[in-house]
Amino acid sequence: MAPRTTRVVCLVRRPDGEPVPADFAVEERPLPPLGEGQLLVRNLYMSVDPSMRGRLESTEKHYTHNFTPGSPLDGRALGVVKESRCASMPPGTYVRHQLGWREWAVLDAADTDGAGRIDPRSAPLSTWLGLLGQTGFTAYVGLTRIAELRPGDTVFVSAAAGAVGTAAGQFARLLGAERVVGTAGGPDKCALLVKEFGYDAAADYRAEPVREALARLAPDGLDVYFDNVGGEQLAAALHALRTGGRVALCGMMSQFGGERRSADINQLIQAVLKRLTLRGFIVRDHEDLRPEFERRVAGWLGEGRITARETVVDGLDNAAGALLSLLGGGNVGKMLVRLSDPG
Amino acid sequence: MAPRTTRVVCLVRRPDGEPVPADFAVEERPLPPLGEGQLLVRNLYMSVDPSMRGRLESTEKHYTHNFTPGSPLDGRALGVVKESRCASMPPGTYVRHQLGWREWAVLDAADTDGAGRIDPRSAPLSTWLGLLGQTGFTAYVGLTRIAELRPGDTVFVSAAAGAVGTAAGQFARLLGAERVVGTAGGPDKCALLVKEFGYDAAADYRAEPVREALARLAPDGLDVYFDNVGGEQLAAALHALRTGGRVALCGMMSQFGGERRSADINQLIQAVLKRLTLRGFIVRDHEDLRPEFERRVAGWLGEGRITARETVVDGLDNAAGALLSLLGGGNVGKMLVRLSDPG
Numbered sequence: 105m106a107p108r109t110t111r112v113v114c115l116v117r118r119p120d121g122e123p124v125p126a127d128f129a130v131e132e133r134p135l136p137p138l139g140e141g142q143l144l145v146r147n148l149y150m151s152v153d154p155s156m157r158g159r160l161e162s163t164e165k166h167y168t169h170n171f172t173p174g175s176p177l178d179g180r181a182l183g184v185v186k187e188s189r190c191a192s193m194p195p196g197t198y199v200r201h202q203l204g205w206r207e208w209a210v211l212d213a214a215d216t217d218g219a220g221r222i223d224p225r226s227a228p229l230s231t232w233l234g235l236l237g238q239t240g241f242t243a244y245v246g247l248t249r250i251a252e253l254r255p256g257d258t259v260f261v262s263a264a265a266g267a268v269g270t271a272a273g274q275f276a277r278l279l280g281a282e283r284v285v286g287t288a289g290g291p292d293k294c295a296l297l298v299k300e301f302g303y304d305a306a307a308d309y310r311a312e313p314v315r316e317a318l319a320r321l322a323p324d325g326l327d328v329y330f331d332n333v334g335g336e337q338l339a340a341a342l343h344a345l346r347t348g349g350r351v352a353l354c355g356m357m358s359q360f361g362g363e364r365r366s367a368d369i370n371q372l373i374q375a376v377l378k379r380l381t382l383r384g385f386i387v388r389d390h391e392d393l394r395p396e397f398e399r400r401v402a403g404w405l406g407e408g409r410i411t412a413r414e415t416v417v418d419g420l421d422n423a424a425g426a427l428l429s430l431l432g433g434g435n436v437g438k439m440l441v442r443l444s445d446p447g
Numbered sequence: 448m449a450p451r452t453t454r455v456v457c458l459v460r461r462p463d464g465e466p467v468p469a470d471f472a473v474e475e476r477p478l479p480p481l482g483e484g485q486l487l488v489r490n491l492y493m494s495v496d497p498s499m500r501g502r503l504e505s506t507e508k509h510y511t512h513n514f515t516p517g518s519p520l521d522g523r524a525l526g527v528v529k530e531s532r533c534a535s536m537p538p539g540t541y542v543r544h545q546l547g548w549r550e551w552a553v554l555d556a557a558d559t560d561g562a563g564r565i566d567p568r569s570a571p572l573s574t575w576l577g578l579l580g581q582t583g584f585t586a587y588v589g590l591t592r593i594a595e596l597r598p599g600d601t602v603f604v605s606a607a608a609g610a611v612g613t614a615a616g617q618f619a620r621l622l623g624a625e626r627v628v629g630t631a632g633g634p635d636k637c638a639l640l641v642k643e644f645g646y647d648a649a650a651d652y653r654a655e656p657v658r659e660a661l662a663r664l665a666p667d668g669l670d671v672y673f674d675n676v677g678g679e680q681l682a683a684a685l686h687a688l689r690t691g692g693r694v695a696l697c698g699m700m701s702q703f704g705g706e707r708r709s710a711d712i713n714q715l716i717q718a719v720l721k722r723l724t725l726r727g728f729i730v731r732d733h734e735d736l737r738p739e740f741e742r743r744v745a746g747w748l749g750e751g752r753i754t755a756r757e758t759v760v761d762g763l764d765n766a767a768g769a770l771l772s773l774l775g776g777g778n779v780g781k782m783l784v785r786l787s788d789p790g
Contacts, residue, residue: 334713356716369710370677373699375727382725384718 106144106187109134110208112176113423119160123431127160128424133176135210138189143199143213145183150204151233152426152439153179154266154357177205181443182222182233188213198222200232207420207443221398227405228412234438235271235412236401238387243271243330244397245390246352247279250383251328255280258322260341262286262309263332263357265293267438270301272330274410275401277302285321287314287337289433296436300411314340333358339367342374353384413437449487449530452477453551455519456766462503466774470503471767476519478553481532486542486556488526493547494576495769495782496522497609497700520548525565525576531556541565543575550763550786570748571755577781578614578755579744581730586614586673587740588733589695590622593726594671598623601665603684605629605652606675608636610781611697613644615673617753618744620645624671628664630657630680632776639779643754657683668692676701682710685717696727756780
């Protein structure tokens with residue numbers, strides 16, 4: 105018997121500064137009856153992403169809608185079809201979609217992706233939201249198409265212990281980088297970067313100016329910078345890049361929180377002096393690369409050449425806390441919430 | 448009879464803040480005897496460039512050497528060969544070279560460029576340092592190769608009344624831009640931009656926040672920004688650019704002078720949201736485009752489709768003053784010093 109309601113995480117109010125638990129609440133909401141072409145999906149995992157932070161603000165961004173106080177959050181999730189009015193996606197099909205932050209979802213079959221590609225035996229299910237999902241795809245697109253990584257390059261990744269960063273470091277190595285260095289918050293994460301994620305060296309950005317760290321870790325300079333944070337780390341990278349260097353701009357976590365006033369935009373004079381290219385990107389523009397990406401990364405996973413490290417939190421009641429933990433740097437690798445036992 | 452000495456402009460000391468006249472002095476220096484393969488050149492015109500500003504500082508940049516207190520300045524110049532120990536460049540040949548800021552120069556024939564290409568009857572001689580020289584070439588390379596200008600684009604140029612800016616506006620129009628807007632200092636320059644230099648509209652950056660000006664002048668957004676100044680104008684352009692927009696980073700005059708602390712580097716979040724590309728460039732990397740550039744621009748000049756507006760100052764004694772005037776925004780179009788009557 106299909107449920108008539110689902111529990112959802114709602115935004116109670118916009119954060120006043122840093123988000124706090126009281127900005128969120130779990131509520132019960134009705135599930136509409138299935139229309140033609142629709143699916144009822146039991147969510148198994150949902151993704152917790154740094155990009156959620158910007159969507160809590162009132163300023164509208166360009167690449168997706170912002171959250172509305174009083175309404176449910178949404179985000180990428182993976183579930184299994186329980187009822188279907190779409191012949192090509194019968195019950196039992198695994199789908200990825202955008203209606204996370206809830207236990208059950210009713211959605212148009214056309215709004216799912218990955219159906220038929222997600223084989224729960226080929227890789228651990230959660231991987232399809234991590235290394236084989238948007239996270240890994242972001243790292244892959246950023247390195248290959250945006251930064252045009254070439255064999256022999258020296259690569260720097262910021263927020264290297266995060267979901268995208270742990271993927272980017274490992275991919276860069278397998279794509280032929282000569283040297284891969286990263287920054288993270290705290291000595292434990294830095295140790296993990298070298299031990300588990302293929303980094304040659306790592307620096308704690310809280311303990312040392314990143315410009316000095318880069319002079320030490322990459323004394324011959326950088327060819328590629330995969331930027332997840334902006335701010336002072338971006339400025340430091342501009343100084344460390346070699347002539348013809350390339351920057352993939354993936355996001356700017358430092359625009360939130362304490363570092364409101366960071367480096368000056370005129371640090372870009374380095375881009376003139378050294379003929380640098382900086383490119384912002386949003387992964388959904390690059391779907392044409394997805395088959396190549398899935399083939400290569402699934403291969404690396406199958407051969408045990410990469411590590412799919414995840415931080416998994418259990419239950420919708422802990423989802424908002426998982427987001428706050430992520431924004432505070434509490435995760436290593438991909439942050440996921442398990443919403444139901446896949447078994 | 449060849450002269451044994453030449454007058455030169457020397458740097459007396461590095462400027463303490465803004466350069467002042469006492470930082471420079473005209474001195475008499477010996478001219479060495481001609482060695483094999485060398486030329487004695489009577490300089491006719493020399494170029495005064497915004498990039499001189501950075502070379503007065505002690506911090507070494509990457510693309511050329513800095514000036515040394517007690518030594519002559521140098522820079523692009525055009526002259527006529529008076530004595531020659533190079534058979535292919537007899538007396539009477541017009542040459543461009545790097546030994547400006549002096550009336551006579553002894554230099555290696557191999558260190559000249561344009562020999563044989565500069566036909567003093569094809570275009571006014573001074574044009575070979577302006578629209579047909581590095582200035583025009585910078586505008587051409589920036590628009591075509593770096594910003595990848597496409598027919599129908601809306602283009603914004605800062606420092607639009609300057610040497611590169613007056614070239615860029617006119618070239619953009621002839622290269623197919625749908626709309627060309629610019630900023631300059633003061634209402635007189637803005638009026639000239641529209642009246643003489645092919646701009647559809649111009650705004651005085653001193654009188655109005657550039658972000659507001661762009662919303663008014665280009666309400667549908669920008670495709671290309673040709674950046675000569677950096678700082679707040681670059682930040683404003685990032686906001687005004689449309690998805691997929693392109694920025695050619697040509698120089699950052701606002702890094703000097705009052706605007707030491709300008710916009711924040713995290714304004715580059717716009718580059719992520721809108722998939723912008725920013726590229727720094729230095730024109731000497733793009734010599735392969737020079738024949739195409741000279742052919743097209745000489746054609747436009749010959750057909751009267753572009754205006755070669757120059758600010759010409761007479762005599763080496765006024766050269767330092769010309770530089771100070773340029774840095775203070777006193778010029779429209781190319782700033783030149785005439786060192787000798789070409790006649």
